[in-house]
Amino acid sequence: MIGHIDLDAFFARCEELRNPELEGSPVVICVYTRGGDSGAVSTSNYEARELGIQSAMPLSQAREIADDETVFLPVDHEYYREKSREVMSVLRSQTSEVEEYSIDESFFRVRNSPETKARKIKADIEALGLSSSIGIGPNKFVAKMASEHDKPDGLKIVTDDEKKEFLADKPVEKIHGVGGKTRDKLEDIGVEKCEDLRQADNSLLVEKFGRNKAASLKSKSIGEGSKDLDSEERKQMSRIKTMNSNSSSYRYVRTELRKACESLHDRLERKNIAFSNASIIVIDAGLKTHTRSKKLKTSESFDQLFQAADSLLADFMSRDIEVRRIGARVSGLVDTERQKSLEAF
DNA sequence: CGACGTGTAAC
């Protein structure tokens, strides 16, 4: 079977750990932009969720519904990354086959006694001061649905025989890959629960979503999914920044783009990664996203990155557009270390 | 068929 582990309110819990006085109060971890004037909620602890403060909520809105006990803190990724590494190494000491899915989630293979294994992992993580929810199922999709099922501090095992019933009454938006848009379209055709989806007319689904997505939705409705633990090779890397004020000046946006490229290139350099595609990401004042990209010969220098990005920007800014956020992205990634050892061979 | 841009989704 496959297990899925999810750390409960991870960023907020990390902050509580280094400052226990926070415990019991609503805690909101924030991404601040424009000197704190603007921003969004990254994570909140369960006390803050009680107040209705959710991930991705605009900070202005979170401030409105907060009480005077509520503590707002800036994200500290480096610190959470450190804690995450501790957790992942505990997990790897318990199970050898692990797929780190994000900073606070992993899949792992379970060969026998799932409940004992899960309890052991949860206890080890608790010893680090963290709370986790574990789901175990016949594949990754069901495992993830199971870990979601009774968090926080949850443990849910769903067997192959149980999976259909387990999913039946779950709302479709709980399905990984179904967000707001897909939920609305499903609602249009009277599909609200997984059970409705299982019984839905195939040709109607194909009409709404196309053949591939229709098939994928159907298979999820009955709890089918992959058991493979995927490689963690990164396929792209990007850096995007909200500018201090919106601008339609190419000269100004260009200096911000340069900063994004510098920061992106630092990360590429640290990890010895070359790239063969460069893009810019522009988010306009209306929050609409635009991307422009071009294929390059395999490159690794900052100049190659910035020159490519800048030429895309010059082209894009020739029309009149008010820019809010600007960023750069690279793909076609190549590990230069491995590349060198291959060439030597 | 490959390159490119957009939309959707998740963390």
Added chain:
DNA sequence: CCTTTTACACGTCG
């Protein structure tokens, strides 16, 4: 009012 980073599917165009 509205962050950041990654992935993938799909449509279009040449």
